[in-house]
Amino acid sequence: MVRDPAEDAARIVSSVKRRVQRLEEARFAAPPSGSFSSGNTILSPVTRIPDRAEASDSITVTEKTSPASQYIEDWEDNDIAEYSGDTGSAAVVANPVYQQTYAGELTSGPNGGQQAIYSADGDGLPYYPVAGDQWGTELWVNNSNAINYVLFGGTDLSNHYEVRITDSALQAREVSGGTKTLLIDQSAGIPTGQWLRLVVSWLSGGGFDLELYRQDGTSVVSGSTTNDTFSEGGIGWGAGAFGLSNQERAFFDFARTVSGSGAPGSDGGGGGSSKVIDDHEDGSVSEYNGDTSSASVVPDLGGNPVQHGDYALQLTGASQIQIGAGVLNADAAAGEAFDWHCYVSSGEVARHLFAVKDQNNHYISEVNNSGEALRLLVEASGTEVTIVEDTTIVIPDDEWLRCNIDWQSDGSITMTVTEVDSGTQVGQISGSDTTYSAGGHGWESL
Structure with missing residues (x-):
């Protein structure tokens, strides 16, 4: 050479x-x-x-190129124009980033309150998951005070499924008319300050399975529900914090449909087979x-x-x-x-x-x-x-x-x-x- x-x-x-x-x-x-x-x-x-x-x-x-893989949100357009809600608490950032140039950031309210943004089906994202899809997103739980929220299905911030991740638990709730009903509650030691992958297996017959993975492909925690209130809809992101004096950030990146197990490395980081x-x-x-x-x-x-x-x-x-x-x-x-x-x-x-x-x-x-x-x-x-x-x-x-x-x-x-x-x-x-x-x-x- x-x-x-x-x-x-x-x-x-x-x-x-x-x-x-x-x-x-x-x-x-x-x-x-x-x-x-x-x-x-x-x-x-x-x-x-x-x-x-x-x-x-x-x-x-x-x-x-497999048709089974669809990008949902990779934040590479460097804006949040597709979303409504607490957009003043949302930003596109260059660090930390899972892949490419940008990631999404949500900041909780000044007293630890939940702040969230939501993109309804048809509001401009490349794809919105539906029942029958397996999809996932990378997320970063910043520290032991931080709370990450992933929203999917439904029509708006008052009607959807909500996944809540902290350093100690994976939870899911149905949100209908603003009222929250607990569906999944699994305690676990969840790593902070690093990228994790949340995989949602949304069953066509109703219900969904959740699994959280480390980047080496090992599972951290999982849970399931048979709730069938929603079978399609939008997607959203949120942040919260423990303690009235805390204001924390939550990070998200590279949401897409996946196949296989959905674990990191099982799809090469890009969806498909x-x-x-x-x-x-x-x-x-x-x-x-x-x-x-x-x-x-x-x-x-x-x-x-x-x-x-x-x-x-x-x-x-x-x-x-x-x-x-x-x-x-x-x-x-x-x-x-x-x-x-x-x-x-x-x-x-x-x-x-x-x-x-x-x-x-x-x-x-x-x-x-x-x-x-x-x-x-x-x-x-x-x-x-x-x-x-x-x-x-x-x-x-x-x-x-x-x-x-x-x-x-x-x-x-x-x-x-x-x-x-x-x-x-x-x-x-x-x-x-x-x-x-x-x-x-x-x-x-x-």
Whole structure:
């Protein structure tokens, strides 16, 4: 591969500065004793080998073009013109954001009172869920005083279903003529200060099921009701707070219909049906071309990190494996979204290749824990060109990261990286390129 010398120089300078800083920090820290296992290399706890194995696991694709998937609200129009109600307490914000650029924010009243906005069916959102739909939204419970409300069905703020989420309970109520009737009341320890996914399975025969998930796909709490008062209608959002002196915020993002379980990762973050492209559970890299001698599938033994199942892919040194279209369970194609997962230590760079034609022609999504960066690149005839990058972020060491690639049909690509355990967003970049429209997958470490 031919690289841009200026880009290489910048990366080297950044890497050297970072390592010097860590060496200075290490001078004042008592060195730990013993050694630990990292992949197939035994490392001193004081000295990290820059070309140590990268670990990757569990890649899943979502076919966003499936008619089963409909966007409801992603806030990317940067306004609340579709809503009525307490619009003075609503805003579109750039932080925190689950995906893309914006999220919705509601602020409770000055004495903790509920504030809400509602969009009736036909008031301008792309889609309004009905009985028979399974749909979901990302939400952020800000702290232990905050209350998030999700409204659906009905006709207005006085007639609808209301889902109430706090740090200790998932509840649902029927609201008819302003009178609230409790339908679901499930106690649970609900995480705060991170993105969660609420999934509503609205049954065509009446009733609905609720389930709240962490971003790693594990369920937090669920509940069900057979109430059939509403079978269609609008959608809305609200905030409240505990305590008369509290005023709290609630955040929402990326509401859409879903299929499958609806859990994060089951639909690649973009709705539609889910396919596992490669979870490395076959214990082999025989499907791939390239530096296969530097690639191995490792079990969760002896300190090897595994995020899903029993095996993960390990790449040692500067190496690449890849395969073109038609070999793995699914290919990459514009109009789809997919997730890949990586585990990088300080000084390491993990890459996923997509739309692979061969080793010299493909797109690259890069998590760089040497130069502290996220990048999207295009490689054509062996020459890499950066599409977009962010060199201002901090990549966490030795943690599994979920990398969502949302590849639109018009060539726009958004890469969103979150910590698997906490759901905290590490960074997000967006760019556009139309060199490729489909191809295979691959992996690379630098």
